[in-house]
Amino acid sequence: MQDGGKFIVHVQNGEIRLEPINAAIARAQAIVRRYVPETASLVGELTEDRRRESDAEGE
Secondary structure, three states, X not given: OOOOOOEEEEEXXXXXXXXXXXXXHXXXXXXXXXXXXXXXXXXXXXXXXXXXXXXHHHO
16 A cells, blocks of 8 residues: 555445456456367457457448
8 A cells, every 4th residue: 555556346235345457457367268268269259259240340
């Protein structure tokens, strides 16, 4: 906190909890990894979907 770090604020059972943003990101990534294989490229899939949509609009 002294270095201007960023935090996520949670209110849980009437308590305010601070979670460093890096820890929150790591936790979110771990959740996603349970459902998406590491070999999958979500960015690549999104790019391909957008390209197909663009091609379909141009037809």
